[in-house]
Amino acid sequence: MDNIAILDFGGQYTHLIANRIRRLGVYSEIVQSDISASQCKRFKGIIFSGSPHSVLDAQKPGFDPNVLHLGIPVLGLCYGHQLMAQCLGGQVVAGKYREYGIAQINIIKQSPLFAGCDIREQIWMSHGDAVAILPPGFDVLGSTDGCRAAAMGNESLRMYGLQFHPEVSDTPHGMTILDNFIAICECAREWNTQTFLREMGNDIKKKCGAKKVFLLVSGGVDSTVAFTLLNKVLGEHNVCGLHIDNGLMRREESGAILAYMKAHGFHNLHIVDASDRFLAALSNVADPEQKRRIIGTVFIQVQEQALSDLGLNPAEWILGQGTIYPDTIESAGTKHAERIKTHHNRVAAVMELLERGEIIEPLALLYKDEVRELGTALGLPESLVWRHPFPGPGLGVRLLCSDGAEVSVDPATSSGVLAIARRAGYEALVLPIRSVGVQGDGRTYAHPALVTGPKDWNGLEAVSTEITNKVRGVNRVVYGLHVQDAPDYRLVKAYLTKDRLELLRSLDSIVTDALHRFDEYRTVWQMPVVLLPLINKQERQCAVLRPIMSQEAMTARFARLKDETLAYILYEAKKVDGLGDLFYDVTHKPPATIEWE
Numbered sequence: 218m219d220n221i222a223i224l225d226f227g228g229q230y231t232h233l234i235a236n237r238i239r240r241l242g243v244y245s246e247i248v249q250s251d252i253s254a255s256q257c258k259r260f261k262g263i264i265f266s267g268s269p270h271s272v273l274d275a276q277k278p279g280f281d282p283n284v285l286h287l288g289i290p291v292l293g294l295c296y297g298h299q300l301m302a303q304c305l306g307g308q309v310v311a312g313k314y315r316e317y318g319i320a321q322i323n324i325i326k327q328s329p330l331f332a333g334c335d336i337r338e339q340i341w342m343s344h345g346d347a348v349a350i351l352p353p354g355f356d357v358l359g360s361t362d363g364c365r366a367a368a369m370g371n372e373s374l375r376m377y378g379l380q381f382h383p384e385v386s387d388t389p390h391g392m393t394i395l396d397n398f399i400a401i402c403e404c405a406r407e408w409n410t411q412t413f414l415r416e417m418g419n420d421i422k423k424k425c426g427a428k429k430v431f432l433l434v435s436g437g438v439d440s441t442v443a444f445t446l447l448n449k450v451l452g453e454h455n456v457c458g459l460h461i462d463n464g465l466m467r468r469e470e471s472g473a474i475l476a477y478m479k480a481h482g483f484h485n486l487h488i489v490d491a492s493d494r495f496l497a498a499l500s501n502v503a504d505p506e507q508k509r510r511i512i513g514t515v516f517i518q519v520q521e522q523a524l525s526d527l528g529l530n531p532a533e534w535i536l537g538q539g540t541i542y543p544d545t546i547e548s549a550g551t552k553h554a555e556r557i558k559t560h561h562n563r564v565a566a567v568m569e570l571l572e573r574g575e576i577i578e579p580l581a582l583l584y585k586d587e588v589r590e591l592g593t594a595l596g597l598p599e600s601l602v603w604r605h606p607f608p609g610p611g612l613g614v615r616l617l618c619s620d621g622a623e624v625s626v627d628p629a630t631s632s633g634v635l636a637i638a639r640r641a642g643y644e645a646l647v648l649p650i651r652s653v654g655v656q657g658d659g660r661t662y663a664h665p666a667l668v669t670g671p672k673d674w675n676g677l678e679a680v681s682t683e684i685t686n687k688v689r690g691v692n693r694v695v696y697g698l699h700v701q702d703a704p705d706y707r708l709v710k711a712y713l714t715k716d717r718l719e720l721l722r723s724l725d726s727i728v729t730d731a732l733h734r735f736d737e738y739r740t741v742w743q744m745p746v747v748l749l750p751l752i753n754k755q756e757r758q759c760a761v762l763r764p765i766m767s768q769e770a771m772t773a774r775f776a777r778l779k780d781e782t783l784a785y786i787l788y789e790a791k792k793v794d795g796l797g798d799l800f801y802d803v804t805h806k807p808p809a810t811i812e813w814e
Contacts (some may be wrong), residue, residue: 219404221262223247226278226296228267229655233771234294234384234395236584238250239263239413241396242406251279254287262290262402265297267382269660271346272299272309280304287783290375290402292330295344296380296732302369305352310362315686316342317808319387319774321369322359330370330377331358333393340367340381340388341772343807375401386768387805413592417579420608421450424577425535426662433516434458436474436487437607440539442592443580444483447537449595453485456537457529463512464492465611467729468722481598488525491519493612499713503618505653507813512610523589540578540663541588575594584769605743613713614814616721617650620749621710626664630690634666637687641680643670647691649708650749654692654811655806661692667800669697669704674777677803681775685808693809695761695800699787702754704798711750715773717758720795721748724760727789735782742767742776746803747813757797762786764802765811773806 221238225231238245246260257263263284270277282304282447283754285291293301299309320342324331340361348366353359359368370377373779377398383391399406430447434440447456458478471488478486498511524531580588585606592602609613626647638645645668654661666684668677681694697704711717725746732738747761764776790796802809 218244218407219261220259221245221399221402221404222252222257222260223264223266224250224252224267224280224284224297226250226266226280226300227270228296230294230382230384230604230771231266232582233769234264234266236587236769237384237392237395238399239408241392241399243399243404244408249402251281252284254281254283257284257287257289260289261404262292262398265291265293265300265737267295267297267343270296271311272296272303273311273346273618285376286434286669290398291377291638292398293376293378293383294384295380298369298380299348301344301376301378302348302350302352302355302366305355307348307352309346310349312345313570314343316361316363318342318682318805320361320363320367320381322381323360324359324368326356326358326370328358328370328372328377330394330397331368331521334390338390340383340391341385342381344380348378361706376565382772385772387772387774399755401476408549414591417446418450420576421579422446425451425455428535429455429457430537431520431529431534432456432458433520433539434460434474434478435539435607435609436460436470436477437539438585438592438602438604439541439580439588439606441478441601442595442597443537443539445592445595445597446579448483448485456485457527457534458486459520460486460488461516461523462488462490462492463495463516463611463613465495465512465613465718467607467612468726474696475648476755477601481601485525489519489523491515494519496713499613501620501712503620503712505614505617505664505728508613508618508814509610512613516609536576538576538578540544540581541583541585546616584771586768586771599608603739605641605741608812612718612721612725614812615725616713616717616747616748617652617737617750617813618712619650619708619710621708624651624664624708630664630688633688634684634691637684638666638668638670638680641676641683643668643676643680644704645669645684646704648695648706648749648751650751652693652809654809661808663690663692665693665695665802665804666691667695667697667704668803669700672696672698673705674803678775678805679804682805685804693802693804693813696803697798698762698783698801699790699799700753701757701798705754707749709750709752711758717748719762720758720793721746723793724748724790724796727793728762731782731785731789734785736777737778737782740776741765741778742773743811744776745812753797755797757795759798759800760796761800761802761813763811765806765812767806767811770811771806773804773811775805 235245243614367380383394745763765773767773
């Protein structure tokens with residue numbers, strides 16, 4: 218079977234590239250970046266991934282440059298594009314400013330790589346460095362306003378470099394470009410879903426051996442699909458599902474999950490209420506990474522106790538999780554990847570079990586869109602397959618905490634944000650809190666900026682992009698959807714308490730009801746609601762609406778809710794005691810992650 222190799226330099230989208238190639242009918246294999254040229258001779262094509270590193274760094278990932286001289290077609294993406302240029306005699310420099318998110322490329326030279334594309338195409342950027350001088354024999358194939366060599370190629374060598382990411386859904390003709398590269402590689406299309414499902418079933422049986430699976434079931438899409446798959450492959454008598462109510466669920470969610478599962482034929486699911494245990498462990502904890510680690514660790518402790526309480530012999534059981542690939546890559550799960558945030562299913566206790574071979578994760582190589590396809594193929598109802606994703610740590614990562622210590626804002630950051638905002642017809646200020654972001658395949662922990670003014674989605678998208686591209690220290694922009702007075706906010710000591718959780722649940726319930734009421738639930742891919750440790754002049758807590766559009770969670774765009782949906786949310790939110798100003802997150806991913814923590 219023809220095979221295309223993806224050289225992994227630690228990029229956030231490395232596995233997504235492999236996913237896309239397989240979707241186009243060709244098997245793809247992810248290999249270490251320092252694989253030898255001799256080992257690459259068996260491939261029909263080679264793709265260089267992105268990376269959190271810079272090609273200008275002395276400590277960049279290892280690489281055998283002889284790979285570029287095998288006569289095999291090569292496609293470099295982002296970092297891979299720059300590495301190819303550097304190794305072949307070109308020059309890479311630090312860019313004048315960063316590009317994150319949507320851009321427009323002008324195709325200035327015809328190439329088989331761009332067959333079927335328009336002269337001007339929307340693309341997705343995430344970079345700081347840029348190719349300044351092309352290698353000998355290469356031509357510029359396409360340019361953006363901020364990047365002259367956004368695409369380069371040497372047709373005789375069948376070698377191409379793209380500064381942008383064709384593998385993400387926000388490059389609309391990205392699949393066309395990858396399909397063209399497969400054609401250039403002259404690959405036979407022999408890979409399909411049935412082949413993949415057979416291999417997955419065989420892998421599950423091989424991994425489990427004689428053991429049964431004790432699966433943690435959150436009730437979300439991933440864990441439910443994993444539960445269904447394991448039941449199908451191993452038989453219901455060899456699988457035990459456990460739903461742990463960690464006290465961080467949405468309103469009345471655990472009861473609804475159990476009722477839903479039983480109604481759809483799942484009879485091997487148990488529920489444990491461990492809410493008090495989780496809340497006690499999280500008491501007076503403000504750091505987001507520490508919260509995630511605590512939640513993940515307590516999950517394992519509760520699971521072990523439940524195993525004992527159910528009278529199950531640990532020697533006969535293996536732990537199962539509905540982990541999908543974004544959890545792995547954002548937790549620095551590959552050699553050169555950078556940790557964006559530690560997912561609850563990637564804490565130390567889990568990693569120890571993985572190393573000992575005591576965990577099975579049947580969906581670990583899949584993205585959300587693939588999981589949904591698999592769920593449909595397994596016969597799950599549409600209402601479950603298309604349920605909004607909900608993080609394993611639940612509201613614990615949507616309720617931001619603070620120990621009350623002052624978070625200073627650099628005056629240069631404030632002035633830079635204000636200057637950009639005012640040129641666009643907005644006022645702005647930098648909020649004295651931080652949130653997690655992903656920029657250039659690396660983690661940022663930076664400030665959000667608040668802009669106030671007209672609710673013009675196009676204008677807000679433009680100002681958000683310009684601020685996050687040009688102002689260091691800001692990775693997210695929110696719009697003042699409802700500001701009760703002149704924007705003036707104070708950071709306060711605020712932890713994960715039942716009162717704050719109930720406030721967040723109330724707003725979350727209002728938002729979910731609005732999405733269903735005005736037929737936007739399926740339009741919006743996910744809508745986190747975030748409570749901040751900020752209070753306004755009326756001493757009320759501020760919150761953020763974060764509606765996004767995505768396909769696989771590796772990239773996302775903020776969604777534009779209808780006016781009637783927003784009007785309903787605002788009307789109902791004003792009735793919630795203690796709730797103050799409402800902000801609307803207008804940042805894409807990158808530079809901001811979907812969740813704030």
